[in-house]
Amino acid sequence: xxxxxxxxxxxxxxxxxxxxxxxxxxxxxxxxxxxxxxxxxxxxxxxxxxxxxxxxxxxxxxxxxxxxxxxxxxxxxxxxxxxxxxxxxxxxxxxxxxxxxxxxxxxxxxxxxxxxxxxxxxxxxxxxxxxxxxxxxxxxxxxxxxxxxxxxxxxxxxxxxxxxxxxxxxxxxxxxxxxxxxxxxxxxxxxxxxxxxxxxxxxxxxxxxxxxxxxxxxxxxxxxxxxxxxxxxxxxxxxxxxxxxxxxxxxxxxxxxx
Amino acid sequence: xxxxxxxxxxxxxxxxxxxxxxxxxxxxxxxxxxxxxxxxxxxxxxxxxxxxxxxxxxxxxxxxxxxxxxxxxxxxxxxxxxxxxxxxxxxxxxxxxxxxxxxxxxxxxxxxxxxxxxxxxxxxxxxxxxxxxxxxxxxxxxxxxxxxxxxxxxxxxxxxxxxxxxxxxxxxxxxxxxxxxxxxxxxxxxxxxxxxxxxxxxxxxxxxxxxxxxxxxxxxxxxxxxxxxxxxxxxxxxxxxxxxxxxxxxxxxxxxxxxxxxxxxxxxxxxxxxxxxxxxxxxxxxxxxxxxxxxxxxxxxxxxxxxxxxxxxxxxxxxxxxxxxxxxxxxxxxxxxxxxxxxx
Ligand SMILES: Nc1ncnc2c1ncn2[C@@H]1O[C@H](COP(=O)(O)OP(=O)(O)OP(=O)(O)O)[C@@H](O)[C@H]1O
Ligand SMILES: [Mg+2]
Numbered sequence: 180x181x182x183x184x185x186x187x188x189x190x191x192x193x194x195x196x197x198x199x200x201x202x203x204x205x206x207x208x209x210x211x212x213x214x215x216x217x218x219x220x221x222x223x224x225x226x227x228x229x230x231x232x233x234x235x236x237x238x239x240x241x242x243x244x245x246x247x248x249x250x251x252x253x254x255x256x257x258x259x260x261x262x263x264x265x266x267x268x269x270x271x272x273x274x275x276x277x278x279x280x281x282x283x284x285x286x287x288x289x290x291x292x293x294x295x296x297x298x299x300x301x302x303x304x305x306x307x308x309x310x311x312x313x314x315x316x317x318x319x320x321x322x323x324x325x326x327x328x329x330x331x332x333x334x335x336x337x338x339x340x341x342x343x344x345x346x347x348x349x350x351x352x353x354x355x356x357x358x359x360x361x362x363x364x365x366x367x368x369x370x371x372x373x374x375x376x377x378x379x380x381x382x383x384x385x386x387x388x389x390x391x392x393x394x395x396x397x398x399x400x401x402x403x404x405x406x407x408x409x410x411x412x413x414x415x416x417x418x419x420x421x422x423x424x425x426x427x428x429x430x431x432x433x434x435x436x437x
Numbered sequence: 438x439x440x441x442x443x444x445x446x447x448x449x450x451x452x453x454x455x456x457x458x459x460x461x462x463x464x465x466x467x468x469x470x471x472x473x474x475x476x477x478x479x480x481x482x483x484x485x486x487x488x489x490x491x492x493x494x495x496x497x498x499x500x501x502x503x504x505x506x507x508x509x510x511x512x513x514x515x516x517x518x519x520x521x522x523x524x525x526x527x528x529x530x531x532x533x534x535x536x537x538x539x540x541x542x543x544x545x546x547x548x549x550x551x552x553x554x555x556x557x558x559x560x561x562x563x564x565x566x567x568x569x570x571x572x573x574x575x576x577x578x579x580x581x582x583x584x585x586x587x588x589x590x591x592x593x594x595x596x597x598x599x600x601x602x603x604x605x606x607x608x609x610x611x612x613x614x615x616x617x618x619x620x621x622x623x624x625x626x627x628x629x630x631x632x633x634x635x636x637x638x639x640x641x642x643x644x645x646x647x648x649x650x651x652x653x654x655x656x657x658x659x660x661x662x663x664x665x666x667x668x669x670x671x672x673x674x675x676x677x678x679x680x681x682x683x684x685x686x687x688x689x690x691x692x693x694x695x696x697x698x699x700x701x702x703x704x705x706x707x708x709x710x711x712x713x714x715x716x717x718x719x720x721x722x723x724x725x726x727x728x729x730x731x732x733x734x735x736x737x738x739x740x741x742x743x744x745x746x747x748x749x750x751x752x753x754x755x756x757x758x759x760x761x762x763x764x765x766x767x768x769x770x771x772x773x774x775x776x777x778x779x780x781x
Binding site: 233235256259264265267271272274276280284285286287288290292293294297299300304307311347348350351 | 624625627628630631632633634635636638639642643645646647648649650651652653654660664706
């Protein structure tokens, strides 16, 4: 590790799908306590970067370090247990479960009872269940979801489903949170609430890696921005530096206005 | 229990437990009363078959309804329970309760050997693997004559007993089998209402999300498959000691289809639906006591109709019907029964 303050470090990471080089020798560092934004036009490789960090696709080349430990080769559930949680660009709430239950699944890593104990509903299970309920209520309160706890997730409006996804990741007690397009599909008011939520999460000491299209959100709350285009880093710096970068403007103008 | 958008409000877990306690109490009352009301020996046999099927179906529903995996080989696990118990007790004079435990553990181990490789791969490999496995086991039951008695079957399996009480008639077996049904439903309920049960339902909802919340999804799928095979094995052991005679034809592919149908009819992911599905289909099977070919056709038609008109299963479908606004307006008065029914 070149920097002792960095919580996440990617070193020359690459991956290709068939002939497509989705990420090409990407390196960056996320400093502890930051809101770090990863931006870029459609298909730039932002989601793929998150998928590699969380172990969904192992990188073909390069190394990924989390708090100095090697991540490559770890399965998604192991990465989560190490202290990284993520949300999904295409919402993946458990539609068949209530809001409360969704968050309770997030507390899976915080409890230990396995099959036999659960079948027999032993005192340890009961004790853990009380802990899970209590933690779950705190998180629902924090995310402003307490009044919706008993509703099936499938019936919630889009914005609330996004909140459920975040609530669930917070339940795993991550030190690094990866948010893939948290504001996509939200209206102005909801986007505003979302930036507030992200800032609040950072307040609690969680480092945030934010992938987003919405420039208002990114420019307003991030400390550092890295710009991807065709799987390569084309710029990084503070929001002001990025806004004035010709390369970035060109990359975006080529495809989609911002 | 509907909110303004017509979206179902789910009860808080505390009340879920209370309502379940009520349902389980009701189940006990019904079990105790049935033999008083049912005098015919024939109906007692049908009820015993329903109970044995319920145990298999509850286990299978944990796999299908909660983990979203399908097995077409549960006849084999049911059969392994029967044959392990039967062979150990009839041929080798093993004490029957330990034999039943050995049967359950051995069946679980075999399920692990099949489930582990099949569930490692994404896709429907478990269906293929269990289908092939079921057929092979069924053939072996006929071919391994020196142990199984071949196609003529295995005779002389002793009835179960506790202390001085021997379960040697239909009535005694009724109480024994339904005590097991009660116990199996209770532990299944415990599991579902726990950390592990939520993880299983999460896998059904979104495997990638469950994984990214720290659930070791492939291991959980294997474990629930093993558990469901063990449920089938216990039922198979009870069956062998009840009938005291077993032969390969009981454990053919048709039975695997039958139990899958019961899960779907009762409602995938519905515990009480499992009991319901096992009850109506076992009853229909007995009522239509004709050749098996026609059975299969009848099952096919029945299954298609259910999937088209009541895809959530009959019990859940009826509940939703009761919960629909139209009907509630029609009835206008919410009877206490309806309120109770809604709470499932
Ligand atoms: N599993 C996969 N198989 C094949 N190609 C893939 C796969 N995942 C991503 N890709 C391709 O890799 C490239 C990067 O995709 P990715 O989803 O990471 O982009 P993105 O920056 O998240 O875009 P968006 O802003 O649209 O979300 C795209 O060309 C995409 O089609
Ligand atoms: Mg993306």
